Amino acid sequence: MNSPVAGVPKQPSDLLKSLVDFTKQHRAAHWSGTFASFLESVFPGDPRGIARSSHQYLWDMMRSEGFEDAKGRLRCQLFEDELYGIDDTIERVLEYFKAASAGSEVGRRLLLLLGPPSGGKSSMVILIKRGLEEYSHTEAGALYGIHGCPVHESPLHLVPHTLRAQFRQTHGVEVTGELCPYCVQRLAHEFGGDFMQMPVQRIFLSEAGRIGVGTYAPHDPSTADIADLVGSVDLSKVSQYGDEGDPRAWSWSGAVFAASRGLLEMIEILKVKREFLYLLLTLTQEKNVKVSRFPLIHLDETILAHTNLAEFRKFLQEAENEALLDRMVIIQVPYTLDYKEEARIYRKLTSSTQAFREVHLDPHTLHVAAVFAVLTRMQEGEGSEGENVKKARLFAGEDVEGMAQSELEKIRARHPEEGLSGVSPRFVVNALSGAIIQSQAKSLTTMDVLIALKDAIESDVRIDGKKKRKWVDFLVQVRKDFYNRWVKEDVHKALFVSFEQEAQQLLEKYLDEVEATLDNRTIKDPITNEERKPDERFLRNVEEKIRISESGKLSFRQEVVRKAMGAFKRGEKFTLDSHAPLHDAVEQYLFEQRRDVLRLVSSSTRPDEETRQKISVVEKRLVDEYGYDSHSAREALNYVTTLLAQE
Secondary structure: OOOOOOOOOOOHHHHHHHHHHHHHHOOOOOOEEEHHHHHHHHHHHOHHHHOOOHHHHHHHHHHHOEEEOOOOOEEEHHHHOOOOOOHHHHHHHHHHHHHHHOOOHHHHOEEEEEOOOOOOHHHHHHHHHHHHHHHOOOOOOOEEEEOOOOOOOOHHHHOOHHHHHHHHHHHOOOOOOOOOHHHHHHHHHHOOOOHHHOEEEEEOOEOOOOEOEEEEOOOOOOOOOOHHHHOEEOHHHHHHHOOOOOHHHEEOOOHHHHOOOOEEEEEOHHHOOHHHHHHHHHHHHHOEEOOOOOOOEEOOOEEEEEEOHHHHHHHHOOHHHHHHHOOEEEEEOOOOOOHHHHHHHHHHHHHOOHHHHOOEEOOOHHHHHHHHHHHHOOOOOOOOOOHHHHHHHHHOOOOEOOEOHHHHHHHHHHOOOOOOOOOOHHHHHHHHHHHHHHOOOOEEOHHHHHHHHHHHHHHOOOOOHHHHHHHHHHHHHHHHHHHHHHHHHHHHHHHHHOOHHHHHHHHHHHHHHHHHHHHOOOEEOOOOOOEEOOOHHHHHHHHHHHOOOOOOHHHHHHHHHHHHHHHHHOOOOOOHHHOHHHHHHHHHHHHHHOHHHHHOOOOOOOOOHHHHHHHHHHHHHHHHHHOOOHHHHHHHHHHHHHHHHHO
């Protein structure tokens, strides 16, 4: 089955090559040795890189994936193929890491991504985590830690405080942080205090290996234990070491230890106990945590949290949380209001699903669903009923009469809540899945999807009656203001090609009539051979198809004649492709004149052979060039025929 979401399958040999290439790229140089050999052979090569903080490391990773767009803004390839329609949000995230890496106060704040469900928060964090893992395998992303350290801490922590000023003067980098209790104990007992003999190795960040990437998801607050973050006493080792205060008897399994040197993801952070929050915010601001029986433990990590709007609003209602909010940087992650980007999200979500690969979607299915979703995310228009329809087109970069693209910022400023509620991509994809299940044919049309969305709305018990009626009205609006226009244009263009000869004759007639008008002369009628005045009604019927006004017709006609004369002088034929606006005008005029052919598609009368062949050409062109299959092409023709009958 043809499907716009299906990719070309890889051959086994291609897959094998990809796997081999991946292995080669990840065969990073492993290194291990004493701290003395590290300072002699590794550190001088990149002092700044080795002394980087977690924020600097993350920023360097993002910059390594970065490029500038046409507006001169930094973009990150990490997000380009996965997150659609939230460029402003991504830009603010990049600005946060840029400022934090420069040592500003922003780096002492917890970063909180706030937005509605299925808006891309989790996906963004996952991409950053995967980016960190990849970057740590590159030469530029080389990280080193004390071998055997439970928090993979920087070997530079071994430099005594009394020598750090001299170290800074020699190498130009600042050493911050303290040895963890485990390494302090180990240095004293295993190496007799000789820090130059402590083992060092290159480390590679890995969420699965709990190295530099940690994740915490809240569970029942009544049973949640802060040990999930900072660990606890390992009773099985107390008898071995004889003291609960021995660092070796402590279980260093907490999420904050796993994330040391990298990133800690906090899922639904506002659901955790307040003591958890204070620990995390202190860690962010002071770069240390307090664990019973131990002194402060230095940890350098970036905390990236996310939560939904409902939890955030509940959190705001408690006055004692004001101090906590003051220590967070909050970035909103709304749904996109660009229906073209929204359709890309659906394409991504469905591309890996077997059911969608087996079913053909007509070319407007995803875009129509996307426009509906965008309309549900907008606040009610201040003017006419079609105000939000115009905004939807404007957000998608389309030209809208009476509204300029420069007005977008003003619109966003007037409606800051837009995009924070409404239909989620998951709701739409679930409706699409339902339509596939109900469809007997291996082909899904836009009308099938509109019906499936209506059923999904009406059967969803979470949506109140008033909102259901409003959203069903949106479906009607989308069909009327978007789908009808798109499908007519498709059929229009496909039909036009099957009448190319007539179109060229129309063009020549238009040109003859225009020249006679401009020269103020009569024209010989090809049928009666009588002299007559130029057919002004015909000329205006063509020109009005592309909104050429009465006052602008003269300059338009003069321009057409100039282009025709230019083609003649060059020895070329003046065709429809020679003048794009006139091409559109003739195309639409011919379409109006040939409605009768379309009406024959659904007529009970058997069409003649010539008409049947023309319809066959239209269907084939819809399939070959416009993304339809035979079923959806026939449905589109029938639908447009019905529309024409109603006009």
